[in-house]
Amino acid sequence: MDILSAVILSIIQGVTEFLPISSKGHLTIAESFIGSQQKSVSNLSFFTLLHFGSLIAILFHYRRELIKLLKSRSVVILYIIIATIPVGATGLILRNHLKSFYENPIYACCGLIVTGVTLLIAEYKSTETTNMSNMGFKKSLLIGFAQIIALLPGVSRSGTVLSASFVCGINRVEAVGFTFFLGIPVILGACILEGKDLITNQAQIDFLPIIIGISVTFIVSLFAINIVKVLAAKKRLVYFSMYCFVAGVSLLIYFLIK
Numbered sequence: 001m002d003i004l005s006a007v008i009l010s011i012i013q014g015v016t017e018f019l020p021i022s023s024k025g026h027l028t029i030a031e032s033f034i035g036s037q038q039k040s041v042s043n044l045s046f047f048t049l050l051h052f053g054s055l056i057a058i059l060f061h062y063r064r065e066l067i068k069l070l071k072s073r074s075v076v077i078l079y080i081i082i083a084t085i086p087v088g089a090t091g092l093i094l095r096n097h098l099k100s101f102y103e104n105p106i107y108a109c110c111g112l113i114v115t116g117v118t119l120l121i122a123e124y125k126s127t128e129t130t131n132m133s134n135m136g137f138k139k140s141l142l143i144g145f146a147q148i149i150a151l152l153p154g155v156s157r158s159g160t161v162l163s164a165s166f167v168c169g170i171n172r173v174e175a176v177g178f179t180f181f182l183g184i185p186v187i188l189g190a191c192i193l194e195g196k197d198l199i200t201n202q203a204q205i206d207f208l209p210i211i212i213g214i215s216v217t218f219i220v221s222l223f224a225i226n227i228v229k230v231l232a233a234k235k236r237l238v239y240f241s242m243y244c245f246v247a248g249v250s251l252l253i254y255f256l257i258k
Contacts (some may be wrong), residue, residue: 002209003025003209003212005034005209006046006209006210006212006213006216006229007212007213007216008030008034008222009027009031009034009046009047009050009213010050010053010212010213010214010215010216010217011025011032011216011217011220012026012027012030012055013027013047013050013051013053013217013220013221014054014215014216014217014218014219014220014221014223014224015220016156016224017051017054017158017183017217017221017224018054018158018180018221018224018225018227018228019158019224019227019228019240020115020119020156020158020159020163020228020237020240020245021112021115021156021161021240021247022108022111022115022150022153022154022155022156022157022159022244023047023051023153023156023158024047024102024108024111024153025108025109025111025112025115025153025154025156026106026108027047027050028047028099028102028103028104028105028107028153028154029105029108029109029251030109031047032105032255034225035050036073036111038101046209046210046213047102047193048190048191048193048194049191049194049210049214050213050214050217051187051190051191051217052187052191052214052217053213053214053216053221054183054187054217054218054221055183055184055187055188055191055217056214056218056221057218057221057222057225058180058181058183058184058187058221058225059184060218060222061180061222061225062177062180062181065177065210066181074133075124075133076132076133076178076181078140079132079135079137079140079178079236080140080178080181080182080184080185081185082137082140082141082144083140083141083143083144083147083182084144084147084182084185084186085144086141086144086145086147086148087119087144087147087148087150087151087186088185088186088189090151091151091189091190093228094151095193098151098152101152101153105250105255106129106255106256107153107154107249108153108154108189108251109154109247109248109249109251109252109255110154110248110252111152111154111155111248112151112154112244112245112247112248112251113154113244113245113248113249113252114149114154115154115155115156115159115160115241115242115244115248116240116241116242116243116244116245116246116248117211117245118159118160118163119156119159119237119238119240119241119244120238120241120245121163122162122164122166122167122237123166123235123237123238124240125166125167126166126167126169126172126235127158127166127169127226128169128170128171128172129169130168130169130170130171131170131171132170132171132175132177132178135168135170135178138141139168139170142164142168142187143164143165143168143178143182144222146160146161146163146164147160147161147186149180151204154248156244157183157186158179158180158183158228159240159244161178161179161182162175162176162177162179162232162237165178165179166255172233172235173229173232173233175232176228176229176232176233180225213217
């Protein structure tokens, strides 16, 4: 993969991983336009490794909150584990079957439409009756099952978790934090699996695009995190809903008649 393509895809990853508009969907669609024919590392592996930059951004931005949670042995840690189990198990079981979905941008377009509708419903169903520490096991498990849908391209993980959290009545600002906390084990697990595959297959890796990609993703991700926190608090996620729906429908028509 050439450096320019790596930078473009990294910016897309950094912005869309945290904005509830699906990084996987945008990367799949962008790659279809860029037309990358990378041979040494599969496109899906490159996309997954870009997520490592997003992971570093989460750890850096929320370092104080995470340290506080660990030191206090907060019940939130247990909720994170519970919410991770459904998507982790499903991802491991269906991992090889899901890869084919990422090769077709039409699936990503359909996923964007689903994300748009989900965000719209959740925005108007938000009640804010509880906080992150008091959500309970049932709500954390429900949020975990909601994450399973986000395994499909175009369906935003952050958007799905935010929507489920809003519907469960969790405070909007704390819902954003919980959404990003859940991203830590999910992203870390995906990176480990892809790294294992690269080593097992003895793939010839071009490290320069990967290093540049992770670095760019990290920087852009920090800005995106702050944007989501502000817009979620002001109840402005409907803008993302409108974007996902319009982009999904428009691009779906384009790819169908292409």
